[in-house]
Amino acid sequence: MTLDVSLQFGAFPKAAEHRRVVTPARVRRWVGIALQKPGEIAVRIVGAEEGQALNRQYRGKDYATNVLTFDYAREPVVSADLVLCAPVVEREAKEQGKTLEAHYAHLLVHGALHAQGYDHERGEREALEMEAVEVLLMGVLGYPNPY
Numbered sequence: 664m665t666l667d668v669s670l671q672f673g674a675f676p677k678a679a680e681h682r683r684v685v686t687p688a689r690v691r692r693w694v695g696i697a698l699q700k701p702g703e704i705a706v707r708i709v710g711a712e713e714g715q716a717l718n719r720q721y722r723g724k725d726y727a728t729n730v731l732t733f734d735y736a737r738e739p740v741v742s743a744d745l746v747l748c749a750p751v752v753e754r755e756a757k758e759q760g761k762t763l764e765a766h767y768a769h770l771l772v773h774g775a776l777h778a779q780g781y782d783h784e785r786g787e788r789e790a791l792e793m794e795a796v797e798v799l800l801m802g803v804l805g806y807p808n809p810y
Contacts, residue, residue: 665701668694675710681749684764693768694745696800697775702741704778706771714748727751730770732777743778745771761809765801769809772800 668691672678690706698704709717714727721731727748736742747770756766776793783790798808 664695664698666691666695666698667703669705671705671707673707673709673713675713675749677749677753678708678710681708681753681763685747685767689764689768690771693771693804694775696804697772697779698741699779700737700739700741702743702775702778704741704775705744707744707746708749709746711748711750714746714751717746729755730774732774734778734780737779741775741778743774745774745778747771747774765806765809768804768806769797769801772797772804 668687670685670687670690672682685706685708694702694704694706711727715725717731718728719725721733727750729748729751731746733744733746734742747767752766752770753763756763759766776796781789781793781796783793794810798810801807801809
């Protein structure tokens with residue numbers, strides 16, 4: 664299965680620390696484990712301002728969120744942009760007692776599942792299904808249950 668991944672970093676405090684954790688090889692592994700088809704995925708790690716602006720513009724919510732998935736195609740190739748807000752990811756990792764690496768892995772798996780049509784906001788059944796797949800994939804990757 665082919666997977667084209669691009670990784671971009673916006674300008675934000677502590678970007679160097681996040682670059683050490685979110686490497687191209689890790690992103691390819693984390694996204695690749697979640698994709699069931701060939702993919703063309705762009706991953707962008709951003710600061711709070713850019714994260715908030717994107718969430719406001721595309722979801723109508725005026726705050727920075729952990730991950731935004733912009734899915735463009737699911738057939739024959741999964742095509743998507745995954746935008747992660749570094750300060751939110753870092754804060755959540757600390758609050759949840761996770762490593763920064765494990766939380767990034769989870770959010771990229773989560774975003775890649777969204778890019779394929781998984782949706783935890785449609786209903787309880789769909790949320791439970793998506794969560795079960797995430798737990799399974801995180802285990803395969805060697806990380807603990809993210810929930």
